């Protein structure tokens with residue numbers, strides 16, 4: 277494989293008031309093996325930030341640091357600042373943190389319960405009992421996830437009866453019932469057909485008005501269609517992070533250019 281300069285990079289900075297999440301010098305180790313190397317990057321509020329890079333470049337590993345999903349599998353050092361707190365500190369209540377920073381995975385994973393129960397699960401766990409309030413959250417989450425029209429008459433049907441694209445939108449709806457600030461999406465459309473993908477992309481775009489969205493995608497068209505900023509990862513290093521239009525038309529780094537033009541490695 278071609279050797280690229282891993283030290284040089286062009287990392288965009290934002291005004292402090294625009295920053296939703298600020299990662300500083302993050303290193304991740306799976307046992308002895310280091311998979312993320314000194315990654316520092318800021319995530320601007322109400323924008324869509326895409327992570328791109330080859331398989332194994334560390335996109336998911338770094339994404340999972342952002343809501344402590346690596347706790348049981350890896351050692352993470354460095355700071356990840358959210359609302360004045362370092363979420364990487366042991367004092368953080370991870371359960372509460374994940375209400376603010378939600379996650380949706382590659383494979384839709386609805387619970388084997390009704391559509392409605394998928395959405396009320398977290399609310400009930402947090403002691404919300406008012407039926408009117410619950411119904412209101414169910415409706416608004418489904419609307420935000422662009423699924424309401426399709427399921428409004430079958431809320432008591434099993435979520436397992438949904439199509440892949442509908443199930444993924446249900447998982448997005450489920451992630452927003454607790455009204456998070458930030459949504460992490462790891463290849464949310466890779467298991468879906470083009471029509472469902474388009475619907476999810478439209479949903480993500482709309483959600484960015486309310487939330488900060490950080491998503492991993494292998495689909496470059498998708499990154500260029502919907503994200504505002506793009507981060508390119510290579511071998512666990514953040515090589516370049518800039519406006520999506522810049523990354524896809526005039527990247528600063530050779531590795532980025534080779535990757536987006538398909539001449540990688």
Ligand SMILES: Nc1ncnc2c1ncn2[C@@H]1O[C@H](COP(=O)(O)OP(=O)(O)OP(=O)(O)O)[C@@H](O)[C@H]1O
Pocket residue numbers: 306311329330331332333334335336337338349
């Ligand atoms: N649970 C784990 N235990 C050990 N090593 C892991 C684990 N998860 C990931 N890795 C290693 O960390 C590196 C980065 O993996 P990661 O899954 O973050 O890459 P990725 O960019 O998300 O790849 P893909 O595009 O295939 O999803 C790889 O070398 C991978 O083998």
Ligand SMILES: [Mg+2]
Pocket residue numbers: 335336337492
């Ligand atoms: Mg991955």
